[in-house]
Amino acid sequence: MLGGMSVRVVSYNVHSLRDDLGALAGVVRGLAPDVLIVQEAPRRWRWRTKCADLAASFGMVMAAGGMPSLGNVIMTNLRVRVLEQWCMRYPLTPGRHMRGACFARLEVPGRGPFVVVGSHLSTDDAERPAQAALLKPALALDDPVIVGLDLNETPDGSSWGLLTDRLADAAALADREDRYTFPTPNPNRRIDAILLDPRLELGRYQVVTSDAADRASDHYPLVVDIV
Template sequence: MTQPASTDQTGGTRLRVLSYNIHSQKDDRAALASVVRGLAPDVVIVQEAPRRFRWRPKCAALAESFGMVVAEGGLPSLGNLLLTSLRVRVRETWCLQYPLTPGRHMRGAVFAECSIGAARFVVAGSHLSTDPTERPGQATLFKKALAEVSLPLVVGADLNENSGGAAWRTIADGCTDAAVAADLGDRYTYSCANPRDRIDALFVDPRIEVAKYDVVDTPEARRASDHFPVLVDLVLPAAAG
């Protein structure tokens, strides 16, 4: 798949974003790299990235396999990772860790303020708990952090629940659900073996136009992870920020 044009007819800046739970790279790594390289994203929001022993070189190796560079994430954001192409300038980054519920995995979020030319925006990613009792609280903390951002916002997340759930509603409030904007809310993202749920979401600030949305279902994607990647082409406002 080719890279979208850098600007559209209105003067807005085009941005291609991929949100992808890579299943801790437990599946076909060559297929994983091929899927991402073929889609040519500007930004990849990764869930289940390296977060333990030697996480820094592992994150760097993952980025290199995609033809990208690390912006932020890994251990500080508990497995959430932001990767960018050289087209994107990363200005500032920060991470969030949710409080640990005893007996559960720690979860977190990652943020990066970026720019392409004069267009500035913030990308954020998170992976919420599988536990329905702690997931709404994590969503509330994530939403509070998102609300502090004034720039146009792009949010990719594995919410571990379908649309309509409490956590999903919290994150979606005031945002555009890219799938719904494209009238493709019926496209499932999980699991690749038995697609039955849309638990991977990509939300954008209302100031951002959703030009295209796709759940990438190919034989290669089915080998690469247990989640399908979510791809969007966006148009950033001409005077973003």
């Protein structure tokens, strides 16, 4: 546990900022995350400035990711201290998008460190399990781990099985596996997840739906409170 202190983590695929950016900023600010894991953040020309501007629109700051992790980004509020950050890339399959993951070792003042991880797996059924197999050993860390990701498959897929071998699906812990995440505004699949280290205690899990969320992205954001 994080010393009994609640920490709010949000995971959100922002659809490469193709939608209503005002609605997106409003959704995130309304959720008031301590840590935000973003998929499909800026990753190309002027990505540092674009990611910093996106974080500022949420009232947050950049912690890790961007181009080095192929559009996976971790942002924090000023309550959270960033101790370390790093990235990894999955091998490029010719004709496919290169993908990766970002990592940040974080600390809430006076509490032990924890690691937050963000990733976005392939849409290709043949490529995706190999990416999950590479990510899995990278999650075997000394500190408790929280993973937010777009798996691009439903929970019966092999990548879910690989990654939940030692990490718990927050939706299953909360008995909310019936809440779909994609596509807005009429979702019919749960392809996004927050996975939790067994050393952490889940206080709340929610898939956030609203009119603003319908305009903000093609995915709904996931919220967990770790207590």
